[in-house]
Amino acid sequence: MSGVNKVILVGHLGKDPEVRHLDGNVTVASFPLATSEIYHKDGRKVEQTEWHNIVMWRGLAEVAAKYLFKGKLVYVEGKLRTRTYEDREGIRRYTTEVVAETFTLLGRKSDFDPPSATGNAAEQPAKKTGDTQSNVDFKENDGEEDTHF
Amino acid sequence: MSGVNKVILVGHLGKDPEVRHLDGNVTVASFPLATSEIYHKDGRKVEQTEWHNIVMWRGLAEVAAKYLFKGKLVYVEGKLRTRTYEDREGIRRYTTEVVAETFTLLGRKSDFDPPSATGNAAEQPAKKTGDTQSNVDFKENDGEEDTHF
Amino acid sequence: MSGVNKVILVGHLGKDPEVRHLDGNVTVASFPLATSEIYHKDGRKVEQTEWHNIVMWRGLAEVAAKYLFKGKLVYVEGKLRTRTYEDREGIRRYTTEVVAETFTLLGRKSDFDPPSATGNAAEQPAKKTGDTQSNVDFKENDGEEDTHF
Amino acid sequence: MSGVNKVILVGHLGKDPEVRHLDGNVTVASFPLATSEIYHKDGRKVEQTEWHNIVMWRGLAEVAAKYLFKGKLVYVEGKLRTRTYEDREGIRRYTTEVVAETFTLLGRKSDFDPPSATGNAAEQPAKKTGDTQSNVDFKENDGEEDTHF
DNA sequence: TTTT
DNA sequence: TTTT
Numbered sequence: 001m002s003g004v005n006k007v008i009l010v011g012h013l014g015k016d017p018e019v020r021h022l023d024g025n026v027t028v029a030s031f032p033l034a035t036s037e038i039y040h041k042d043g044r045k046v047e048q049t050e051w052h053n054i055v056m057w058r059g060l061a062e063v064a065a066k067y068l069f070k071g072k073l074v075y076v077e078g079k080l081r082t083r084t085y086e087d088r089e090g091i092r093r094y095t096t097e098v099v100a101e102t103f104t105l106l107g108r109k110s111d112f113d114p115p116s117a118t119g120n121a122a123e124q125p126a127k128k129t130g131d132t133q134s135n136v137d138f139k140e141n142d143g144e145e146d147t148h149f
Numbered sequence: 150m151s152g153v154n155k156v157i158l159v160g161h162l163g164k165d166p167e168v169r170h171l172d173g174n175v176t177v178a179s180f181p182l183a184t185s186e187i188y189h190k191d192g193r194k195v196e197q198t199e200w201h202n203i204v205m206w207r208g209l210a211e212v213a214a215k216y217l218f219k220g221k222l223v224y225v226e227g228k229l230r231t232r233t234y235e236d237r238e239g240i241r242r243y244t245t246e247v248v249a250e251t252f253t254l255l256g257r258k259s260d261f262d263p264p265s266a267t268g269n270a271a272e273q274p275a276k277k278t279g280d281t282q283s284n285v286d287f288k289e290n291d292g293e294e295d296t297h298f
Numbered sequence: 299m300s301g302v303n304k305v306i307l308v309g310h311l312g313k314d315p316e317v318r319h320l321d322g323n324v325t326v327a328s329f330p331l332a333t334s335e336i337y338h339k340d341g342r343k344v345e346q347t348e349w350h351n352i353v354m355w356r357g358l359a360e361v362a363a364k365y366l367f368k369g370k371l372v373y374v375e376g377k378l379r380t381r382t383y384e385d386r387e388g389i390r391r392y393t394t395e396v397v398a399e400t401f402t403l404l405g406r407k408s409d410f411d412p413p414s415a416t417g418n419a420a421e422q423p424a425k426k427t428g429d430t431q432s433n434v435d436f437k438e439n440d441g442e443e444d445t446h447f
Numbered sequence: 448m449s450g451v452n453k454v455i456l457v458g459h460l461g462k463d464p465e466v467r468h469l470d471g472n473v474t475v476a477s478f479p480l481a482t483s484e485i486y487h488k489d490g491r492k493v494e495q496t497e498w499h500n501i502v503m504w505r506g507l508a509e510v511a512a513k514y515l516f517k518g519k520l521v522y523v524e525g526k527l528r529t530r531t532y533e534d535r536e537g538i539r540r541y542t543t544e545v546v547a548e549t550f551t552l553l554g555r556k557s558d559f560d561p562p563s564a565t566g567n568a569a570e571q572p573a574k575k576t577g578d579t580q581s582n583v584d585f586k587e588n589d590g591e592e593d594t595h596f
Numbered sequence: 597t598t599t600t
Numbered sequence: 601t602t603t604t
Contacts, residue, residue: 104457350527
């Protein structure tokens with residue numbers, strides 16, 4: 001039946017993606033994304049931030065693990081999914097997530113480098129220095145196609 | 150800073166909108182919207198339905214009360230908002246809603262009529278017969294502008 | 299480089315898709331799509347129709363040939379592409395098209411049937427009667443994936 | 448009837464906006480916007496740039512004149528409009544434009560400053576230094592509303 | 597928990 | 601004509 005379920009976000013990652021590997025060699029990455037809007041109320045400027053739970057699967061999760069880090073500005077396109085789970089107290093809860101289908105890193109070239117080699121660099125998939133790639137557009141089944149985006 | 154928070158849905162209303170009037174002459178309408186997607190798994194066709202909580206404010210809520218009914222197919226554009234509340238047991242819960250900024254009724258002219266004059270017709274703002282309007286596009290502050298959308 | 303180029307349309311086909319088969323077994327379908335908006339100017343209601351040139355490639359073109367006909371209401375998602383060509387008088391012209399990446403048929407089940415068996419039915423891929431399929435969501439590389447949309 | 452006509456772009460301005468003032472105190476701004484996509488063909492990376500003609504009216508044109516400059520990265524949301532005109536040789540031509548309804552500047556704070564005070568600064572509406580505003584979200588009738596975006 |  |  002007749003459905004469209006599409007979300008378009010541009011915002012900053014609140015944390016590095018959390019990457020898990022499920023059975024069957026399936027990768028999942030998830031992270032919070034902040035979108036802010038500024039509006040004016042009674043002459044004052046007010047910033048309101050909305051937090052979104054982003055989930056990426058398989059190939060998209062793997063490129064997310066390589067290119068997305070806390071603070072990066074990213075365009076995310078995906079769909080809404082509300083699922084149910086039990087919290088630690090056994091209470092049934094609902095959570096709404098954005099299951100990403102594409103993302104595009106925004107910002108300047110230097111923004112696409114991983115954080116500089118201090119502290120937590122060890123656990124991050126290193127992006128080679130000298131790589132001149134300056135932008136990243138990804139879709140869910142990237143790699144297979146030799147053509148378009 | 151730098152934010153985009155946009156949701157685009159096409160689906161059917163699961164119920165008539167529930168309309169409330171808040172202090173200060175503010176109208177709010179809300180209803181569940183179903184978007185379905187069909188995919189193929191192991192040769193079988195599977196339909197998966199996602200339910201969204203739609204909220205409309207002020208003028209948009211008022212036109213929703215006039216034109217939107219259970220079963221109608223509608224295009225909704227808005228933004229995500231997650232808010233917290235306490236349920237009847239005093240448990241703090243989160244809910245994610247789509248705050249609509251525009252909607253467009255889809256389908257044929259007859260679909261824009263209110264349900265036929267049995268049962269609950271009384272409490273529904275009647276759409277005149279003979280009205281040839283066959284489509285409805287609305288934005289948040291409809292009425293004020295004398296121009297386009 | 300950082301790019302997003304996305305078009306979202308809901309409108310009616312102005313004609314049946316024109317389907318061509320290029321070298322290398324590549325199918326292309328194209329058709330005009332009308333999107334209308336109603337606005338109010340000086341108290342009068344004005345309807346303004348915009349026409350879009352839609353182009354579909356390969357698998358998407360093939361499903362378009364099966365399910366899309368003049369008058370159908372369809373959701374189309376794609377990207378803008380402006381290309382140059384020479385008209386019959388040798389004048390260099392530009393045309394902007396929407397290269398579709400997905401489409402979804404909207405409307406009721408009966409709307410998905412091909413036009414009844416008079417006139418041009420012969421050249422249309424018949425959709426069996428009795429088929430209960432009531433909705434069609436397609437993406438560019440449909441068929442390969444056994445999962446989601 | 449039943450229309451949706453929406454374009455979503457993220458790209459860089461190819462030129463400073465060209466601003467005109469029409470009769471009746473109406474401002475129009477227009478500029479080319481580049482969206483690039485990178486894809487892989489036969490192992491080679493290929494970048495393809497698409498150029499869009501963006502048009503902004505009234506209040507939106509005025510804020511564009513203040514904040515948008517050649518090279519800036521911007522999110523633009525609007526609708527497609529194809530219009531006809533006669534070129535200098537009297538040939539009737541068509542052009543498709545994106546009539547913007549909203550835009551959001553993307554990138555870091557320093558990107559929101561006007562070009563430094565050399566060369567062409569004279570003809571640009573100066574953005575005061577010391578202004579700490581770091582992001583700009585605008586809609587068509589900005590200024591009137593005291594609330595949301 | 598982001599960004600400015 | 602942008603950006604990397």
